[in-house]
Amino acid sequence: MSIGDNGSARGSIGSGLVVENLHVAYGGVPAVRGISLEVKAGEAVGLIGPNGAGKSSTLLAIMGAIGRTGRVLVDGRDIAGLPPEKVVRTGVALVPEGRHVFAELTVADNLRLGAVGRRDRSGYAEALEQILTMFPILRDFGHRQAGLLSGGQQQQLAIGRALMSDPDILMLDEPSLGLSPTAVDTVFEALDLIRGAGKAVLVVEQRAEFTIAFCDRTFVLHDGEITLTLKPEDAEKVDVLTKAYFG
């Protein structure tokens, strides 16, 4: 798998995602209050926390889909004020919550649309081939309407579509939501490959234990603030943590 050829070439100083003092508010009500985090190339970082902790808001704010203050640096470049379609072109991709595939388009068209935000048009065929190798089901169902796929297949498609924009930073909002255990395994095996290929992965999840074990670092969010940073080995102590943080 050589998805990250570009990513690792750029994977030197300042590569990856840096968020500094991010604030988001909905109509004056704060949702994210001063989050700072860093995701390096080839690293997976998790965000966990109860509903309303500000996890999804953090991703949407980085993407530029909602208003924010604070600095967001992609490969050392401040992307403040850019709309989502421009943020994509800086090398950030978001797999939105709830498997937002274009249900009425075919799988192939979904993937083609993902390539709209590519910076490098020439790598298109290669990227498509890599994604189809990673998710063979997408090749088999290339001409099927995306809405007819199962939940796990749609999630694979959503990730595949995000990868078509050739991102250095891949963000996922609850990729395991509503999936069967096998489908979750498939998704996280793919994420492992993507990380191994030198991309920065930022994943929001509800499954605390699973996420802590998978990610290089996991931040616990509570009321819009990072209250704890966990390492993979902390996954064993997750019962205690779950009690402490989620009641």
Next chain:
Amino acid sequence: MIDRTATSDEVALSAPRGLWYRLGPIWSLISLLAIVYLVTLVNSFLGDSVQVQLQYALVNLIIVVALQIFIGTSGVLSFGHVAFVAVGAWTVGLLTIEPELKRNLLPDLFPFLFDLNAPWFVAVLIGGIVGGLLALVVSPVLMRLNGLQAGIATFALLGVVNQVLTYWSSIGPRSGQSMVGIPDVLNLQTTMLFAMAAIVAAWLFQRTKPSRLLRAAREDGIAAASSGINVVSQRIIVFAVSGIVAGVAGGLFALTNRVVQSSQLNIELTFITLAMLVLGGMLSLSGAVIGTLVFSLVDVLLVRMQNGLEIGNFIVTVPQGARAIVLGLILVGMLLFRPSGITGGREFVWPFRKDRPLPGMPPTNEA
């Protein structure tokens, strides 16, 4: 990871798609053209008054196709398209009325407009360009809006344009008066050809990149933005294209009616054309065509019945004013029981085809 061998579609998925794929089954186009042709053919046996009504219906058809190009593709409501119709009608009026007549009837015109004349066909095309330009000028603001905001803002556009056309006598008649003396050049057959051309243009446009991107964004705005689609710029393109079609329709309206007054190109026409689109199904081109024809047919029948329609030995009459009530009831019933319209937002496909394309998506050659 699941261990599977790739079995099919490998080449098709990665290969660039050919012209035939992008055009899709031509049946969805031919059926619409055939319907318009047959309706016109049947009408030519029915006497002059029906033919005149059909000509108006065909002009409305082009307006509804323009509406469908924008609303059906973007999912954003527009109450403003009649503004493009109006400037198209104004353009054709100014370019086709005899210079001598213009000097007498429209004395306040900018002097250069007196001698500005064009053959009617060219005038209609220029009317389309003016409609498209107006759409292009206002679109950077309007196309950022969604839902109710977009509805109100486009309605405001109609209001502004209508006031300007009503009161600015340098580009038209003095307030309250109408533009008369438009030549009698347009017959039913030519109007039919224009309607068919509008359908072909809309059908082809469905298959272009802006239209495809915008349909995707209509389905899911978040996913579209995350995929790098700039929704606003795609909407601007589509809005301008539909403005061109609406402008052409306006020019044809001027040539059909031969008298143009700003009050004819206002709220009532807006709602009638929107009702036609809703009736047929706003997500498909077939919906625009079917909706317009069905609505017009019912309308004509009701007007006849108000005056007493003879069927054999019976005379069917309905009270005066029943037309508006019945049309309103049909629309309410439609919205209650089949909000996606007669066509359900689907396009016509070959009747023996096994798979049915989903609503809101033009059929392709993919199985």
